[in-house]
Amino acid sequence: MNDINTLLDSYHFGNKLSKSAFGQTLLLRYNDIKSKLSPEAWSLYQDAIKTCSFQHYYSFGLAYKKIESLCSTQESYFQESFTELHDCKEVFLLIEESTQLGRDLENSFLQMFSRLPSKSISGNFNSFDLYRAWMNVFYRLHSTKMIPYLHQHKAIIENQQRNVQEFMQSKENYPFSKNNRALIQKLAMKGKDKDIMYSVEFFDGLRNSVLQVIFETHFNRLFKLCKKEIVSYREKQQNKIRVFSTKAFGTEFFKLQGIFILILENNTPQEIGFIKRRVVKNFDMGKKTISKIEGLLYPKNDYNLFIPKIPN
Amino acid sequence: MINPLDKTLFLNKYSFPYNGFENNELILSMLFSKGSILLNYLVLKQKNKEKYMICGFDFIRDSIIPVEIRNLGSVLKNLSIFLSSEYNTLKIVIEPVDEIIEYIEKNKIKKGIYTYKNLSILTSTQRNIISGSCEVLSKGKLFSPHKALLISSSLGLIFGKFDFESNQNVIQELKKIHLSADWVIRYWINDISIEYTGTIYELKKNTNGITIFLSSFIHELSKKKMDVLSFQGSDPHSPLQAILRSSGILKEDIKIEGFGVKSGPYLVLLPIENLLLNTLEFGLGDVTFLTKNQALDMYKGFEEKYNHNALDKFDTFAQTIVESDNAYDAFLLGRQKIQDAIDMIILLSKNERVFNLYNLGNEINEWNRLRLYQNPKCSSLYYAESLIGIENILGDSKDTWENNSLDVDSKFVKVFNELDWYEEILYKKQTEELSILDKQLFNALKWLNRSWKAEDLEDKVIYTNISMEFLVDKIETDPFLPDEIIREFKKLLKQLLKEQSDTFTEEYSKKIKEKSLGMLKEPPLKIKVQTLISQLSIPITDKDFSNFWKVREYRNDLVHGKKDKLEINPGDVLVANILLGEFIVYRLRSLEEGE
Numbered sequence: 059m060n061d062i063n064t065l066l067d068s069y070h071f072g073n074k075l076s077k078s079a080f081g082q083t084l085l086l087r088y089n090d091i092k093s094k095l096s097p098e099a100w101s102l103y104q105d106a107i108k109t110c111s112f113q114h115y116y117s118f119g120l121a122y123k124k125i126e127s128l129c130s131t132q133e134s135y136f137q138e139s140f141t142e143l144h145d146c147k148e149v150f151l152l153i154e155e156s157t158q159l160g161r162d163l164e165n166s167f168l169q170m171f172s173r174l175p176s177k178s179i180s181g182n183f184n185s186f187d188l189y190r191a192w193m194n195v196f197y198r199l200h201s202t203k204m205i206p207y208l209h210q211h212k213a214i215i216e217n218q219q220r221n222v223q224e225f226m227q228s229k230e231n232y233p234f235s236k237n238n239r240a241l242i243q244k245l246a247m248k249g250k251d252k253d254i255m256y257s258v259e260f261f262d263g264l265r266n267s268v269l270q271v272i273f274e275t276h277f278n279r280l281f282k283l284c285k286k287e288i289v290s291y292r293e294k295q296q297n298k299i300r301v302f303s304t305k306a307f308g309t310e311f312f313k314l315q316g317i318f319i320l321i322l323e324n325n326t327p328q329e330i331g332f333i334k335r336r337v338v339k340n341f342d343m344g345k346k347t348i349s350k351i352e353g354l355l356y357p358k359n360d361y362n363l364f365i366p367k368i369p370n
Numbered sequence: 371m372i373n374p375l376d377k378t379l380f381l382n383k384y385s386f387p388y389n390g391f392e393n394n395e396l397i398l399s400m401l402f403s404k405g406s407i408l409l410n411y412l413v414l415k416q417k418n419k420e421k422y423m424i425c426g427f428d429f430i431r432d433s434i435i436p437v438e439i440r441n442l443g444s445v446l447k448n449l450s451i452f453l454s455s456e457y458n459t460l461k462i463v464i465e466p467v468d469e470i471i472e473y474i475e476k477n478k479i480k481k482g483i484y485t486y487k488n489l490s491i492l493t494s495t496q497r498n499i500i501s502g503s504c505e506v507l508s509k510g511k512l513f514s515p516h517k518a519l520l521i522s523s524s525l526g527l528i529f530g531k532f533d534f535e536s537n538q539n540v541i542q543e544l545k546k547i548h549l550s551a552d553w554v555i556r557y558w559i560n561d562i563s564i565e566y567t568g569t570i571y572e573l574k575k576n577t578n579g580i581t582i583f584l585s586s587f588i589h590e591l592s593k594k595k596m597d598v599l600s601f602q603g604s605d606p607h608s609p610l611q612a613i614l615r616s617s618g619i620l621k622e623d624i625k626i627e628g629f630g631v632k633s634g635p636y637l638v639l640l641p642i643e644n645l646l647l648n649t650l651e652f653g654l655g656d657v658t659f660l661t662k663n664q665a666l667d668m669y670k671g672f673e674e675k676y677n678h679n680a681l682d683k684f685d686t687f688a689q690t691i692v693e694s695d696n697a698y699d700a701f702l703l704g705r706q707k708i709q710d711a712i713d714m715i716i717l718l719s720k721n722e723r724v725f726n727l728y729n730l731g732n733e734i735n736e737w738n739r740l741r742l743y744q745n746p747k748c749s750s751l752y753y754a755e756s757l758i759g760i761e762n763i764l765g766d767s768k769d770t771w772e773n774n775s776l777d778v779d780s781k782f783v784k785v786f787n788e789l790d791w792y793e794e795i796l797y798k799k800q801t802e803e804l805s806i807l808d809k810q811l812f813n814a815l816k817w818l819n820r821s822w823k824a825e826d827l828e829d830k831v832i833y834t835n836i837s838m839e840f841l842v843d844k845i846e847t848d849p850f851l852p853d854e855i856i857r858e859f860k861k862l863l864k865q866l867l868k869e870q871s872d873t874f875t876e877e878y879s880k881k882i883k884e885k886s887l888g889m890l891k892e893p894p895l896k897i898k899v900q901t902l903i904s905q906l907s908i909p910i911t912d913k914d915f916s917n918f919w920k921v922r923e924y925r926n927d928l929v930h931g932k933k934d935k936l937e938i939n940p941g942d943v944l945v946a947n948i949l950l951g952e953f954i955v956y957r958l959r960s961l962e963e964g965e
Binding site for chain 1: 635637653654655656658667668670671691693755757758759760
């Protein structure tokens with residue numbers, strides 16, 4: 059029995075996208091840039107991309123803008139690398155095409171909340187295989203029954219409750235971050251508020267995560283972890299949220315590019331979650347260096363997640 | 371005045387200050403009529419207790435009245451007939467009724483409240499009658515039953531019993547009652563008429579006369595097997611559509627008070643027969659094919675509903691998502707999509723060789739002759755799940771009926787014995803001594819029976835039409851146009867073609883003549899059928915004929931692909947098949963008589 063959920067279906071979609079002609083071209087373009095830039099410029103661009111969490115296909119453009127603004131204010135240490143980026147036309151092509159794809163995906167994704175997505179998600183790729191995978195995401199998203207739940211509480215979210223609105227305005231992008239949780243604790247006046255704020259947090263998190271998972275899968279940024287190959291793996295449940303921590307020798311975890319982690323068993327995806335913290339111990343001990351990552355796991359099975367469970 | 375046939379009767383509260391009967395629900399209302407008298411009796415039940423009361427009801431004054439002691443036997447006997455009949459689908463049991471019938475045959479009971487076991491009856495010697503009469507209409511014909519009884523429950527009419535005297539006039543009239551017609555029962559009370567409609571189920575003969583039994587069309591459903599149907603949700607549209615539509619009720623006729631129609635996306639999952647997946651993934655258009663395990667992994671609601679008896683034999687499923695306002699229509703839409711995909715798969719699988727011509731590159735396609743015999747298809751089972759609401763349904767679209775064996779009893783055998791010509795014709799067929807005409811009639815019968823047996827409505831329509839064509843194949847009609855008119859037209863046409871031979875070259879002229887003269891004598895099928903009807907003086911009204919002809923129109927729409935979404939009314943096909951059967955009998959008879 060395998061569990062499946064919205065994010066795993068997003069992962070499957072990302073996989074299909076990376077294998078499609080259009081997806082491959084985009085990936086090739088990205089990989090090509092490495093050879094066009096000096097190692098310093100490439101590494102700077104990489105670091106900047108990493109700071110754009112949950113910006114999926116927009117990350118390439120945002121990262122460029124971040125570097126640009128850094129260099130415009132003062133004579134920067136990065137000026138030389140920026141000039142390199144600025145002069146590399148492949149960078150602009152990548153930004154243009156990935157931003158367009160991001161926009162198309164985002165539009166189609168937002169459409170999912172009101173109607174069936176149409177087949178032509180984007181003029182760039184028009185394959186039935188992708189469409190069916192996208193429809194799976196559509197089904198999975200709705201089968202959480204999150205939308206009727208939010209609809210039910212729409213009035214509260216939109217009008218009556220100041221605190222929910224305040225939460226929505228001041229929360230961070232990163233789902234279930236310390237800051238967001240603290241905000242909920244601070245703003246919630248009664249139990250129901252808390253439920254609603256957590257739902258909003260989940261909804262927002264899921265909305266950002268679907269596209270981010272697709273992006274990370276497409277560009278091989280998603281970290282794949284085989285349970286058998288690691289030193290330790292622990293999981294526990296805290297207030298309906300599952301947290302995990304895992305350790306491994308070496309500094310591999312430090313090279314992580316993405317936010318998401320896919321845990322596999324016998325090559326089958328079992329869990330998907332996102333990384334919140336990474337720690338490296340004994341950095342100077344070479345192979346014996348231990349790195350540790352911690353994060354949150356997405357519910358294994360999100361079917362009817364928003365339907366209150368009736369106790370037997 | 372309260373309408374004694376109206377459902378609101380069952381919404382009222384009935385209270386009687388006696389032994390716990392202060393708070394009752396009405397379970398049955400019995401309306402008797404005889405001559406110019408109407409009598410209404412109620413069967414009440416104490417709330418949450420198995421205690422019953424029978425009383426009279428004056429619907430003019432809206433008050434409970436006693437049962438007249440001299441009528442008590444008749445009331446109880448009729449109630450008992452109903453309770454022990456197949457029409458008692460509510461499974462109401464009131465045990466003491468039969469014992470009281472026996473008791474009052476020998477003993478007198480006093481006026482007041484008579485109680486035996488869990489049944490109390492409010493009685494009096496006083497007569498309490500309402501003037502009124504009852505008549506029945508069927509296809510415009512008026513019948514006057516000697517006695518009539520209608521029993522209704524909160525679900526509406528459940529039982530009707532109409533007694534007729536057995537005299538020749540009545541019998542001749544009753545013979546004209548048509549199986550496809552509904553009965554309109556009309557009551558006249560103080561110059562006001564109240565009407566009610568029922569479906570005729572049985573005609574029975576007994577020593578006193580003839581009795582016709584009615585019930586609502588819903589009664590048929592109680593004979594339908596619903597083993598597989600399992601529903602979860604709070605909106606009644608989906609289960610009602612699933613139950614009612616599959617038994618021939620049109621969507622537009624189903625209206626549910628208090629529940630609006632909401633449209634949304636539905637997942638549709640169907641088991642597929644004769645299709646084996648030996649690949650990780652396969653989809654076509656917006657249909658995805660899945661192995662059983664994949665289907666169970668992917669769809670948790672389906673897993674919860676998974677019914678081993680019904681679904682175990684299937685290894686392959688097909689999935690699609692459609693927008694609909696209820697699960698049954700979602701299933702119909704989804705099945706269409708999946709069927710379309712399967713049709714395309716079958717086409718390619720049988721003709722792969724052809725696609726060698728379209729191959730890119732120099733590779734050759736593999737193919738296998740045995741694929742000619744492999745025909746995947748949708749099974750009749752279905753699972754549909756609303757993506758928005760909390761609603762899912764597992765059902766079977768195939769009609770299966772309980773106990774559906776034809777009962778050959780002595781009365782049925784007698785019918786065959788009386789119709790010796792019927793057996794003669796069969797014997798001719800068995801000894802292959804049929805004329806061409808006889809053969810065509812047996813072909814008509816073969817296709818008519820195929821239509822009766824077909825599960826698919828479109829198949830039914832096509833088979834009925836094939837039968838119709840065989841039926842009238844050798845019918846001689848008046849020429850479609852009189853000879854002199856055709857002659858005149860031919861002459862003028864030839865003249866025209868000749869005069870303008872610059873425009874109408876020899877080649878064009880030939881084609882024009884072929885098309886415009888060839889069919890002038892050939893009458894259309896409709897005329898042939900109408901000729902048959904008049905030649906054999908088959909009693910059929912214009913309305914019957916137009917219902918009958920609907921099936922030809924469906925066929926034309928089907929054959930010419932005129933309508934994208936053809937909604938066929940199963941009732942029309944039913945009427946057409948009944949009438950077609952009658953035509954075949956009339957024609958067989960006329961041949962036997964040598965007309």
